Amino acid sequence: MSTFVELVEKRRSIYALGTNSEYSKKDIENRIREVVKQVPTAFNSQTTRVVVLFDEAKNKFWDHIYDVQKNILEGGMQEWMSGVVTGAKNGIGTVLFFEDLDAAKQMPTQGARTEAYKQNNNANAQYAVWLALAEMDLGASLQHFNVGYEQGFDKATREMFNLPETYEMIAQMPFGSIEQDIDEKEHIDTDVQVKVFS
Numbered sequence: 001m002s003t004f005v006e007l008v009e010k011r012r013s014i015y016a017l018g019t020n021s022e023y024s025k026k027d028i029e030n031r032i033r034e035v036v037k038q039v040p041t042a043f044n045s046q047t048t049r050v051v052v053l054f055d056e057a058k059n060k061f062w063d064h065i066y067d068v069q070k071n072i073l074e075g076g077m078q079e080w081m082s083g084v085v086t087g088a089k090n091g092i093g094t095v096l097f098f099e100d101l102d103a104a105k106q107m108p109t110q111g112a113r114t115e116a117y118k119q120n121n122n123a124n125a126q127y128a129v130w131l132a133l134a135e136m137d138l139g140a141s142l143q144h145f146n147v148g149y150e151q152g153f154d155k156a157t158r159e160m161f162n163l164p165e166t167y168e169m170i171a172q173m174p175f176g177s178i179e180q181d182i183d184e185k186e187h188i189d190t191d192v193q194v195k196v197f198s
């Protein structure tokens, strides 16, 4: 049993994924459900929607991303994208993070503040799920193969999984067993990040 700080340290971006886990798909689904349920949201608005893809659903999603991106990206970017997609397909699953625009409209805010709260709500869920996966010894990364409801992969993804029209995709999190070495990460001075007064 690790402490919370150990868990925070354990979570890293992992791209080389596999399917070697002691946890079943149902275990993972249940853990994600428990965690997302408890994530704080502005005004308790609960605007975040999470879609967990396993098996063929996961492959279908990533094949679509690859097919579209391969015609857009060039050189090094295409190679990088191809590596991310291969890693994701080799893994156990992918969590898609959405915001429900109808639910977001119910917040007693407008414009930039609604947008900020929506993004913050979603980010809280992303980090919580990332930590939950790390606790289960699963590696994950955070991807943004779309930005914005109007462009990107939102429409195709909604159609693929019959999701409501109001779902705006914010991020994708492929996960699986950790099949790579983990590099040391550079950290800036904590005194720059954190200041204390009394």
Ligand SMILES: Cc1cc2nc3c(=O)[nH]c(=O)nc-3n(C[C@H](O)[C@H](O)[C@H](O)COP(=O)(O)O)c2cc1C
Residues within 6 Å of the ligand: 011, 012, 013, 014, 141, 142, 143, 144, 145, 185
């Ligand atoms: C808001 C945010 C956006 C990110 N977007 C991407 C992304 O699109 N693709 C990617 O590979 N990693 C992405 N990352 C992962 C970061 O690059 C990574 O967390 C950072 O380099 C620190 O490494 P670590 O996750 O191993 O601690 C993102 C992370 C955050 C917090």
